[in-house]
Amino acid sequence: MAQEAMKPLDNERLDAIRDEFGQNPINRIAMNAVVESGIDAVARNASRARTLSRRFSVTVDNGKVTNQRRSGRCWLFSSLNVARNIAKKNLGIKEFEFSQSYAMFFDKLERVNYFIRDVADLVAAGESEDSRLMQHLLHDVMGDGGQWTMAMNIYQKYGAVPKEVFPESASSKATATMNTNLRTMLHRAVARLYAGEDAQQVIDDCVSSAYRMLCIHLGEPPRSFEWEYTDDDGNFHRDGEMTPQEFWNEYVGSVLDEYVCLVDDPRADHPKGRRIAIEHLGNVVDGTETAYLNVPIDFMKQCALKILSEQHIPVWFGADCHPMMDRKEGAWATDLFEYNRVYSVDFDMDKETRVRFADSQMNHAMAFVGVDVADDGETTRRWRVENSWGDEIADNGYFTMGDAWFDEFVYEVAVPKSMLPAEYAKALEEPAIVLPAWDPMGALA
Template sequence: RKSLGFKTSKCTSLAKRILQMVTRNVVKPQFNVINLANTPVKNQGSSGTCWSYSTNSFLESEMVRMGKQPVELSQVFSARNAYVEKGKNYVRMHGAVTLGDGGELHDVTNMYKKYGAVPQEVYTGLNYGTSKNKFAEMAALTEAMLAAIVKNPNGELTPNWEKAYAAVIDSYLGQVPENFTYKGKSYTPKTFAKEVVGINPDEYVEFASYSNAPYYEKTMMMVPDNWSFDLVYNVKMNDMTTIIDNALKNGYTVAWASDVSEKSFSWKNGVAYVPTKKFDDMNAEEKENMFNGPKQELEITEELRQKAFDNYQTTDDHAMHIVGIAKDQMGKEYYIVKNSWGATNDYKGYLYVSKNFVKYKTTSLMVNKGGVPADIAKKIGA
């Protein structure tokens, strides 16, 4: 050190910086164990339609798994139909239910079953000159409209309010095609879903994990965006990663909904994990180095998971698509997750999520029945 003219303190500081530069690269998961086929990354723009982008991406991967040529499905078609159904539910519930852009994984399969599907090129949802989704104005208008309908100024609802409500949505997103041509053949949304996509929505099951409800039975998904009040299978916390692992190892990808509000979820760095310390308890150096070097994780228990959910520390923020498993140089496994925020982060639209993060922050997941381990399938009767 002396021969280079550095004082010990400066050498130590330099060594730390060099170590940080090295570990910045080596801690990131780089060795794919499983990486299942999926379609290109999309961008949901200024809309709360992650649930539609993630689950349609999931269905596209299902097409690949089934040996079909994948089609980019219209995410906004699923969302548009969900908005119509959500509006009907909102009025029936006298306004005492969630509105807005948000939704759940099952909304896509529910809308697929009722309305069918169309290619993205046929229904882009870009009906007024934008290049990306921008739903805020539409959402404000439809919310105000439904609030007025709920007040029931005529003393009795007219038979036209549903048409008027749908017309506002369609003025922003575009009129839904009754018929369209794809690769030289004419389809309706339902015939396209049956003949081209070929997916049976009844083959998909949704899971959550609550320690305050009976395991291996259906229970209400207790999150605000479950506007349709769908029931999901309640499994133990560790079952969630067991299901995901089994699905991936057998060629099935997984639609995944989670809390992403944690400081340890970094879209830019493309990594999510559970630190042993809360962010507010970290010192400045620990905060700065959250994504530099290998990190120990907090041990997750069912009690800890349930407490975070009950205290609103785990909220239903976002939905993504799990497509594989990777390991870092230390041998630690992460899930490879496809996002819908464009290809703007370090991993071109993907991120690596630790299994502890999935255990702690998952709100729901969806998979084909064929991807569920036999013992769990038997317990839920699927």
């Protein structure tokens, strides 16, 4: 049977829709309320909001929350929030913050090198400039987002410094213009490659230009610095001159080196217990590849609970932060907003459907710092989240997440490899399922 030709929205159909809207008085009430107050105020489930307690049976005190400002550095902030918990214990101080700007500097420098070398290889192999892959890479380059493994690549190679040694700049707080200019520089470099210029010269020019641009925007990062501090017992310490690598090794050490990233890919054709990798996704050439172990969401919860309750270390995770979020109050719950009732529209989709049809993917990284557990000692009820959006919202910047929201919108957690059962540990040594660069599991926080 031949498919009917696409029909325009004619006046007859539009009049029928208008009449249908006007005949239901609930539509006008909803319209008046939303026009005046906004959809979130009208759809907010007040009964659910009142029951989302900020009390937790297990908590990790990680001090004052950080603030990423107008940047997409959440993956660096959250991973450094995990690391600073370890560093604070080793330093004997309650308040400490790593420089996220220092980490961003070297991530962007490395990512310029990674991107232009990757593209040079593709050009040499005959990849068309208008292919889906090339257009995806060109569009996606020089954003702020990243993954746990990419963060570890930077810390293991370049170390870290206290924030006072390399503080924020105007461009680290608002990265858009810096990123746009880096992206334009790289786009021109790709055009040079397609014009047949020498690839190594193009690569060298890119890395040199990127270093110069990053220094202008962020300042030149230190090769070494003098470190001295007073601990919370009033004891003065002078460690002398240290490199960033020495500082990281001294105060964080190898605790995070053996972490692996677990992911919940809900698509049935991607089996649990298998590694997943994404083509062309990375930041450091010859660094650890960006790959995940696909596991059930309940196993991710068990690991997070165990780390918080036994090791008392925050847990890095990635989620789709936008659905059902009350940003001001700092709350996530699957039934926090009743949009379907206001609109009389069915929004119901399971996690797999949302991923398959581009309705959800990871876009923000944070750290779990608490959990409320039922009396059985196993059933998780809600989670305390250290965000990086400043302390003027939520509970001084700390959010509360309903347990069901974890199931639906959390995609990744980073955990020690030693927590994996034998079959999962073995899977880490097996070839990964390699997904294309544009796959939603390759989304960056």
